[in-house]
Amino acid sequence: MAKFIGAFLGYLMGGPLFALLGFGVGMMFDRGLKQAMGFNYGAQRERIQGIVFETVFRVMGHVAKADGRVCESEVAQAEAIIAQFGLVGARREEAISRFKEGIADSFELEPQISDFMLVAKSQPLLRQMLLEALLTMALADGDVDAAERDILLKVAGYIGISARDFQRLLDMAMAQRQFHGRGAGGQQSSASRGNELKAAYQAIGVTEAATDAELKRAYRKLMSQHHPDKLIAKGVPEDMLKLATEKAQEIQAAYELIKNSRKK
Template structure:
């Protein structure tokens, strides 16, 4: 754009010679602007990633304290999640510190979410990913109790997510957790291994559609979810590296669920 404007203005003022000069000046402007934009973009991404990481583990600690105290099983669950995410020793220490801050008696949820929004969390996709990450962590033990649900519902409300959309995300997260357990070598984490009918119901739940949906509706839901949850896209939007494993697993579960539904419909 700088080169174009420089060349046009130069030509209008002094003909072809000044047009060349304007082109050169415009090129220098474009390079400087590009460098400035890359610098600012990188800094913004780093800030958002840090904010996402900190908010996730603070709220996770707050959820663990929902019943008044953090139990040994909840601490073990948090440590298991950190291990599953593959955190480095340094990042693990950071996560533990943020978890403790969130479980402290003086922790306030609303200012924490407001801080996340200020640091780039106003992007709809990142708000949705924060809720989904928290739901995935809360479901690590296979269930979300009423006190935990209340806190997560408040998080969604502060992020501007409608109650109906939050309920849908929670149902999809639950279905994905069950479906993922089956996908892991048949090691189902939700109790007794499901029969084929239950697995199919979970697959529909992963895509967030009813079993009565048409093939076109299912394909549309699948494509939308894959577009939203593609790891490369999420990385570009500011998802921290540590959360990429959750995103990758979700994308794989979406693909597996869609494949199962297609296979079932082909056989029917």
């Protein structure tokens, strides 16, 4: 801010040359102020990414143990999610370690979410990303059972998402899952086209009565929420962006199906 003020005052005092000098002085002032106040934006983002990462995988473990035990299929689901995120090497081992911490009897959900909310309270995208990751885990077997739903509802409440909004996100996630791996140009079977079209509208979060403008607005909002640059800026770890990318592909496929159906 000081560099722009310096440039403005310099221009008033002596024209373009003084504006340039004022900009340089202001830049040095900004840099000195950041150092004096201990600002380290890189370290802060790294801290946020660490908290998001550990929260996602610890709570995933807690969700997997929702019914009181962790079966082989749930472990396989966790492995599949880790692979879906593209985690390898030390990062994969860290994810497994955090997942096991969430399984432990000593794990407490509320303190973990409280730590998460310290960095995500004013960041709705981070909160939505957490819930989407947990829904991906819960839906890995095709459905969310009652015990998993109770925990997910509790998490939603802790992060400021109402039961109604949670249900909407769950419905959208279940619908979007039907377009997983299809891609925008994927083929749909004629026999199930009606059901797929209904799921496509649900995946975008609109009804069949939505106008083209309303449809496009809802689609663009979802795509913006899953844009990698925006998520990185908010503190989502880069090695977790694959989930957002796949989610965007599902949304794109659903949108293309609706658009093609409306052309006929």
